Amino acid sequence: MSRASFIKNEPLRFAEITSSDHLYQKAPCGFISFLPDGSILRVNETLCNWLGLTEEKIYDLKFSSLLTKGGSLYYEMVITPLLNIRGFANEINFSFVGLNGNFDTLFNAVACYDEEGIIIAINATVQNITDRKKYEAELLLSKRYAEEEKRRFEFLSNTIPNLVWTAWPTGELNFINQKLKDYFGEHNINEYKKFSGVYREDRGSVVAAWDFCLKNGRKLEKEIRLHAKGKDPEWFLLRSEPYYDKEGSLVLWFGSFTSIHKQKLLQLANYSSLSSSLSIAHKTIDDNKEMFMKIAMNQSHMIRKPVANIMGLISLLNEIKISGEGHELLILLNKSVEELDMLIKEIVSHTKISL
């Protein structure tokens, strides 16, 4: 049915429903007007019903007495000056005292002034938000619970000996524990720039590794040196792991520095003693090898001398007339001595290369 046909068919009903009085009395919100001293001028039916009082009874009361004690104090101290000075107050959460129990509301008010700017009266609307308020109370409870959890985490993080931190997915620091603050002697988290506490020589590789982890959501584990003002650089194990929420989004990085300075120094000392024993062994081997080569050189020299003699004697024998069988033997003898000579030369040249 269109508006026009409704007005044509039901003119009386239209007039009744949209009349100012009907709108005021039966509106789905409470209306109340009162003087600055709280004396109530007028209240609508809806609010009377919520309060469980007749209009006349309400006119005997002051506005603030309709509120719970905390609300009336808040009204007196905070809302009164606000209305006086600013002229309006919006979305104030007040609990009204009703015959059937307290009900939560959202309260909006405007002030009416006289010609001199002095407040004469206040007009206010009251929305019943009891159900919504329950939900809000749950939200507030969850918020408090989350804050409590945060405090617990911070407490826990201060009881362990590690330097603990958390960072946002962007890499920006979100929390640092007391141990970390104490280590660097700086309590303001904003003063901690990107790994500026890492020892100069290690910083480049740490920043690169951390950037890689940030991009890929991978955990980080690295031995690094931290360098606090007035202290020597010290070894720490840097660990950082991404924390994913239920939906699988990376929400936080948990990180820690565990001191490994003593172990690391011990490890480095062990390395150096092992390496020095290895070099001693190496030198011994080299010395032995050299000695062996010298012997080989000497021996080869000593062997070559008689071999040269034999070869000379063979060439002398070749000039003497010898029987056929003797000549055959001489050829065989010459071949053998040449083979022996070749063998000795090879040994000598090999020894030279090695030395």
Add this chain to the structure above:
Amino acid sequence: MSMNDTLLMSNIFKRNNVKVIGEGAQTLLFAHGFGCDQNTWRSVLAGFLDDYKIVVFDYVGSGCSDFEAYCPDRYSTLDGYVQDVLEICVELKLKDVIFIGHSVSSMIGLRASLQAPSFFSKLVFICPSPRYINDNGYYGGMEQDDLDALLEVMDNNYLGWSRPISSAEKYSVEIPVLDQHFTENFCTTDPEISRKFAQVTFSSDSRTYLSMARIPSLTLQGRDDMLTSEKVARYIQQYTPENRLCLLDTAGHFPQLSDPRAVISAIKDFID
């Protein structure tokens, strides 16, 4: 004046949003109470502009003060607020000031006058209380439960109109009464700071300071005031040397807003 002094002065001006109006020889220093700021004085200032130099300010954490300067330790007792008052006096080189404090500022002014007597000549207490909560035969008018209930309401309004301050949330309003003098700025409050100020205010106890007062004081008290009462005002009069009591026929905790004429005339009567 050295460079440092200039810097410090401008810092305190900014920190406490200090405004100096009028040229009179005698200075009136107006100090607001919990839950509001210097705007609370808008209707009474007009009555003094012609004859007095007027200083108004916001405590750190209130109004348009510098919220960054809020240090929880310093403001964990009324003494932090006393320091605000004294530092303003030092920066403005004020002497023999008439201090006009509303609500909790009454006792802040009294404490300041004990710490630096030469800064002050008279004190005006508007709706004062040396202790809000009843205690062992002492009637303050409130119980600890009332304070807890108030804090609960403040918590419930955490998400409402009170939000952390940002410059974008400041806005200006022309006020008819004082339009030739200054434009008011309204700033949203920080709920955490308000909560702490409420706790400091309502857990404060200034009863022992009353008898130490060495300068004349005036108490203004209306009727139907939920925070304090004629009974408390009479207690102050009984224990404070040279304290005059003036009962006003106006309801509520803010007579400077509900009946500025009566407040102006009572103060003038006391100081002129």
